[in-house]
Amino acid sequence: QTTIYDESERLLSEDYQFCKLWKESGGKIYLDGDNTTNSGTLSASAKTNKGGRIQVTGDDVKITSTSILDATGSTGGGDILIGGSYQNTDSTVRQAIKTTVERGALVNASADDTGDGGTIAAWSDIYNRESETYANGSFYSKGGKNGGNGGKIETSGYQLNVDNIDINAGSTVGSAGSWLLDPYDVKIEAASATGTSFSSSGANYTYTPTQTSTILASSIVAALNASTNVNITTGSSGTDLGIIYVNTPITATGGVASLTLNSSKFIYLGSNISTYGAQTFTGDTLVAGTVS
Numbered sequence: 001q002t003t004i005y006d007e008s009e010r011l012l013s014e015d016y017q018f019c020k021l022w023k024e025s026g027g028k029i030y031l032d033g034d035n036t037t038n039s040g041t042l043s044a045s046a047k048t049n050k051g052g053r054i055q056v057t058g059d060d061v062k063i064t065s066t067s068i069l070d071a072t073g074s075t076g077g078g079d080i081l082i083g084g085s086y087q088n089t090d091s092t093v094r095q096a097i098k099t100t101v102e103r104g105a106l107v108n109a110s111a112d113d114t115g116d117g118g119t120i121a122a123w124s125d126i127y128n129r130e131s132e133t134y135a136n137g138s139f140y141s142k143g144g145k146n147g148g149n150g151g152k153i154e155t156s157g158y159q160l161n162v163d164n165i166d167i168n169a170g171s172t173v174g175s176a177g178s179w180l181l182d183p184y185d186v187k188i189e190a191a192s193a194t195g196t197s198f199s200s201s202g203a204n205y206t207y208t209p210t211q212t213s214t215i216l217a218s219s220i221v222a223a224l225n226a227s228t229n230v231n232i233t234t235g236s237s238g239t240d241l242g243i244i245y246v247n248t249p250i251t252a253t254g255g256v257a258s259l260t261l262n263s264s265k266f267i268y269l270g271s272n273i274s275t276y277g278a279q280t281f282t283g284d285t286l287v288a289g290t291v292s
């Protein structure tokens with residue numbers, strides 16, 4: 001089902017092709033179904049105003065590699081919600097069980113001229129053991145080139161994969177935006193470590209691969225270099241304990257963005273971390289590497 005509304009909430013069409021009519025005025029686009037797949041362009045952009053809203057929901061949501069989701073705006077970015085709302089703050093937005101944004105897909109809620117970047121969420125139900133989020137495309141929520149801060153990007157799921165993700169919530173003249181990852185246990189590795197075991201460093205823990213997320217250090221570094229603040233938080237439900245493992249170095253080479261590791265249990269710094277911006281660690285921290 002495809003439903004398209006204008007800025008006054010009037011139902012305009014249930015025909016997918018009419019999405020292009022709202023390129024100049026923003027507006028709202030809703031796609032919903034049990035299995036929802038998009039492979040084309042959804043545009044809620046605005047040439048003279050703030051970008052509109054794009055919402056793609058269902059039990060199984062797929063944004064293929066040829067997709068463009070555009071909620072850019074001259075005076076600010078809009079909202080793009082894929083599989084759920086940001087931090088599940090809007091209970092009216094249906095939560096997906098599986099959300100996939102393929103590599104090559106572009107999700108853009110940037111401000112073109114002035115204003116702040118918008119809000120992007122790629123989400124599946126973080127409390128459902130079957131939930132999976134594959135966020136492997138490009139996600140942009142940049143501040144306006146003539147004034148404005150970076151926006152908010154979230155990629156979350158009970159199981160989370162962000163291999164090859166391209167993130168930019170930076171700003172050339174304002175403050176950096178943020179990238180929030182909200183899985184359960186998190187392992188930061190040089191390459192995908194799905195199905196492998198790890199040492200708990202002196203304590204007794206049970207590792208279940210289907211509940212643990214692997215995040216590539218290179219993805220975090222690319223975001224920091226683009227002046228995007230990165231906030232990795234674990235959650236505290238399920239059988240995982242909410243642990244962050246830094247098993248490979250994180251070495252930023254530019255930008256002034258901050259890195260926040262927020263664990264409900266502890267953070268194991270098994271490798272070095274070096275950034276140009278602030279570093280914040282919440283949780284008991286076991287240090288084997290160095291931070292600078």
